[in-house]
Amino acid sequence: MATLPAPLNAPVRTLLGPGPSDIHPRVLAAMAQPTVGHLDPEYLRVMDELQSMLREVFRTKNRMTMAISGTGSAGQEAMVLNVVEPGEAVLVCINGVFGNRLADMAGRAGGQVTKLERPWGEVFEPAEVKEALARVKPKVVAMVMAETSTGAWQPVEEIAAAAREAGAMLILDTVTALGGIPVEIDKWQVDAVYSGSQKCLGCPPGLAPISLSDRAVEKILARREKVRSWYLDVSLLASYWGSDRVYHHTAPINMTYALHEALRLVLEEGLEECFARHRRNHLALRAGLAAIGIDYATQAGHELPQLNAVRVPEGVDDVAVRKKLLERFGIEIGAGLGVFKGKVWRIGLMGYSSRESNVLVLLAALEQLLAEQGHTFSPGAAVAAANEMYRSPI
Amino acid sequence: MATLPAPLNAPVRTLLGPGPSDIHPRVLAAMAQPTVGHLDPEYLRVMDELQSMLREVFRTKNRMTMAISGTGSAGQEAMVLNVVEPGEAVLVCINGVFGNRLADMAGRAGGQVTKLERPWGEVFEPAEVKEALARVKPKVVAMVMAETSTGAWQPVEEIAAAAREAGAMLILDTVTALGGIPVEIDKWQVDAVYSGSQKCLGCPPGLAPISLSDRAVEKILARREKVRSWYLDVSLLASYWGSDRVYHHTAPINMTYALHEALRLVLEEGLEECFARHRRNHLALRAGLAAIGIDYATQAGHELPQLNAVRVPEGVDDVAVRKKLLERFGIEIGAGLGVFKGKVWRIGLMGYSSRESNVLVLLAALEQLLAEQGHTFSPGAAVAAANEMYRSPI
Numbered sequence: 001m002a003t004l005p006a007p008l009n010a011p012v013r014t015l016l017g018p019g020p021s022d023i024h025p026r027v028l029a030a031m032a033q034p035t036v037g038h039l040d041p042e043y044l045r046v047m048d049e050l051q052s053m054l055r056e057v058f059r060t061k062n063r064m065t066m067a068i069s070g071t072g073s074a075g076q077e078a079m080v081l082n083v084v085e086p087g088e089a090v091l092v093c094i095n096g097v098f099g100n101r102l103a104d105m106a107g108r109a110g111g112q113v114t115k116l117e118r119p120w121g122e123v124f125e126p127a128e129v130k131e132a133l134a135r136v137k138p139k140v141v142a143m144v145m146a147e148t149s150t151g152a153w154q155p156v157e158e159i160a161a162a163a164r165e166a167g168a169m170l171i172l173d174t175v176t177a178l179g180g181i182p183v184e185i186d187k188w189q190v191d192a193v194y195s196g197s198q199k200c201l202g203c204p205p206g207l208a209p210i211s212l213s214d215r216a217v218e219k220i221l222a223r224r225e226k227v228r229s230w231y232l233d234v235s236l237l238a239s240y241w242g243s244d245r246v247y248h249h250t251a252p253i254n255m256t257y258a259l260h261e262a263l264r265l266v267l268e269e270g271l272e273e274c275f276a277r278h279r280r281n282h283l284a285l286r287a288g289l290a291a292i293g294i295d296y297a298t299q300a301g302h303e304l305p306q307l308n309a310v311r312v313p314e315g316v317d318d319v320a321v322r323k324k325l326l327e328r329f330g331i332e333i334g335a336g337l338g339v340f341k342g343k344v345w346r347i348g349l350m351g352y353s354s355r356e357s358n359v360l361v362l363l364a365a366l367e368q369l370l371a372e373q374g375h376t377f378s379p380g381a382a383v384a385a386a387n388e389m390y391r392s393p394i
Numbered sequence: 395m396a397t398l399p400a401p402l403n404a405p406v407r408t409l410l411g412p413g414p415s416d417i418h419p420r421v422l423a424a425m426a427q428p429t430v431g432h433l434d435p436e437y438l439r440v441m442d443e444l445q446s447m448l449r450e451v452f453r454t455k456n457r458m459t460m461a462i463s464g465t466g467s468a469g470q471e472a473m474v475l476n477v478v479e480p481g482e483a484v485l486v487c488i489n490g491v492f493g494n495r496l497a498d499m500a501g502r503a504g505g506q507v508t509k510l511e512r513p514w515g516e517v518f519e520p521a522e523v524k525e526a527l528a529r530v531k532p533k534v535v536a537m538v539m540a541e542t543s544t545g546a547w548q549p550v551e552e553i554a555a556a557a558r559e560a561g562a563m564l565i566l567d568t569v570t571a572l573g574g575i576p577v578e579i580d581k582w583q584v585d586a587v588y589s590g591s592q593k594c595l596g597c598p599p600g601l602a603p604i605s606l607s608d609r610a611v612e613k614i615l616a617r618r619e620k621v622r623s624w625y626l627d628v629s630l631l632a633s634y635w636g637s638d639r640v641y642h643h644t645a646p647i648n649m650t651y652a653l654h655e656a657l658r659l660v661l662e663e664g665l666e667e668c669f670a671r672h673r674r675n676h677l678a679l680r681a682g683l684a685a686i687g688i689d690y691a692t693q694a695g696h697e698l699p700q701l702n703a704v705r706v707p708e709g710v711d712d713v714a715v716r717k718k719l720l721e722r723f724g725i726e727i728g729a730g731l732g733v734f735k736g737k738v739w740r741i742g743l744m745g746y747s748s749r750e751s752n753v754l755v756l757l758a759a760l761e762q763l764l765a766e767q768g769h770t771f772s773p774g775a776a777v778a779a780a781n782e783m784y785r786s787p788i
Contacts, residue, residue, distance in 0.1 A: 005443035032426035033404035049399035073643035206646030249467035252600035
């Protein structure tokens with residue numbers, strides 16, 4: 001070609017957006033280990049270990065627990081395409097981008113979709129879902145536990161029980177939830193769950209952990225019509241991830257290495273300790289932001305610790321602040337999507353990004369940039385408030 | 395969990411199977427560079443460069459040239475699901491595993507599939523495809539250029555012209571072809587092509603380069619029914635890979651780094667030089683195998699240089715030889731699939747694996763193991779024949 005592009009020279013960022021999050025050096029090092037064949041006995045052992053660790057983080061005994069060879073959205077579509085059969089009634093709870101996407105996917109799967117909607121930033125009450133269950137009589141209910149577009153933490157347990165009582169299967173989105181807040185697949189009896197590697201698990205994007213209950217697998221194996229995707233067909237994937245090891249597709253070997261090490265880091269720390277760390281850094285960030293007049297856009301009491309959706313202060317230029325954060329400090333935070341565009345910042349404190357030093361430098365940088373923008377506050381207030389929170393006993 | 399798995403300790407292999415192939419250290423190093431956000435200006439530049447380099451290797455000017463966020467099979471399904479509309483007649487040429495898979499996928503896409511079959515190892519003649527085109531009047535024809543299960547090199551040009559003349563779009567599988575033998579998308583006027591990162595491009599598995607002609611894109615944008623996969627919907631992917639940069643899904647950042655460096659390596663060497671290297675190592679391997687009585691399972695004159703499907707000699711234990719190659723020498727070669735199971739070995743010399751030293755060590759190791767198995771030949775004959783080939787002028 002005319003001119004060959006220069007060698008890659010990736011900048012070092014601090015990733016405090018909606019994902020990907022910062023990657024621990026151990027994970028990057030694991031990913032760069034030598035590639036082996038996808039049927040190599042050593043690789044099959046790595047897959048087994050990966051499945052065991054995924055069962056730990058999902059808190060499930062589900063045999064069908066594995067990683068889909070694609071990003072979180074591929075896991076999302078895999079669960080919808082497998083669980084929903086053409087013509088079935090599907091109830092989708094929508095309060096942000098990812099609920100909408102579930103509805104779109106369910107339609108492509110051939111489902112008869114009924115949308116239950118809530119304004120962005122709010123969560124669903126069990127009563128309204130129960131009412132919809134009685135009205136729609138769905139075979140499948142789909143819901144987002146941690147809405148990445150709004151920072152809303154949806155309580156799951158009661159709605160999961162209601163869905164089960166109504167004879168529906170529950171598909172649960174835990175892309176941003178898993179590893180950051182408690183996800184209890186067996187306790188809540190969730191039938192199909194998916195996540196992504198690049199949020200609170202702290203692995204680069206490219207794999208989608210999923211888990212299916214036995215009854216969901218039975219439903220899939222008894223389908224009248226083939227799943228509308230060969231690549232995502234769980235009945236085929238099961239033979240590769242199961243003891244048969246039947247060749248399906250060539251697994252993304254090095255991505256699997258990365259997720260293996262990322263899960264080892266999470267379990268080394270301990271799930272409860274990991275949740276507590278996410279919570280503590282969230283509280284410090286929140287105290288710091290409050291001290292300089294920045295509020296949450298999410299329904300009070302339902303703010304996700306790992307994804308802080310906050311209002312851009314009046315008179316402050318959204319784009320300019322994010323651009324300077326990136327260029328001057330190497331810090332990425334997320335823009336608002338949809339109705340939140342230009343009005344909301346999404347500050348992720350996920351996985352390895354959820355660190356005290358990240359919270360402090362972000363607050364210090366924001367103080368500098370917001371002062372430039374004419375936003376008024378007591379200088380040093382954000383950092384002082386966060387530091388006070390960190391000094392307090394856990 | 396009870397016990398945390400030990401840290402990953404991937405063995406160093408020589409990958410001479412049907413893929414993945416060996417990964418150049420520069421590619422592994424690029425993959426381990428710091429993860430950035432998928433909308434980071436630096437990442438968007440990397441995507442642009444990746445698209446330019448993919449256009450070079452596909453030899454196309456197609457604007458819609460990019461990498462699907464999944465393995466080769468995801469690229470395959472993306473092309474089928476986007477180009478085939480429910481109810482359309484689809485003609486699929488099948489002479490191995492991957493043709494069969496195309497037919498399966500076309501059925502899931504809602505196509506009315508007619509299979510044109512050839513025994514494994516053979517290729518299609520233009521005349522028989524023309525006859526089928528006249529009979530079936532398909533809207534779409536799908537065909538594999540380099541059948542990984544049989545090592546057959548299918549000539550494309552005349553069949554592509556016939557398909558176009560008959561008003562059908564051609565979907566071409568170049569998973570094992572791209573980077574190993576000439577692929578001429580614009581010259582042949584192929585409408586939809588897909589490949590994989592882990593074969594002759596020498597990148598770990600996890601990305602699927604694709605390219606679509608303008609008329610294929612027009613067909614996709616004019617579909618009456620949505621593509622049956624949101625994740626693989628080209629009309630949505632176009633907005634992210636195009637100048638709009640509309641968020642679709644979180645791209646597999648570090649895999650993109652790897653493919654960027656792998657493509658740089660291919661273009662640094664030069665495509666023609668790369669093909670010549672694949673050819674030369676193939677001829678040496680072939681001479682060596684012939685000298686110890688090992689024949690090809692592929693139709694004469696149509697053997698792929700990068701994927702050598704050869705017959706397991708009479709009386710030799712297929713599994714034992716492959717097991718010892720792996721355990722004693724760290725060399726992986728591929729087993730036969732389907733009708734070739736137990737009867738054929740698939741020896742890949744793809745990308746960075748296609749090296750003189752790999753050919754020589756494989757032949758030497760085979761001599762050792764085949765002698766153990768009681769296979770008779772003149773000791774040293776394989777290596778001598780290969781060396782003679784390497785000494786001859788190019």
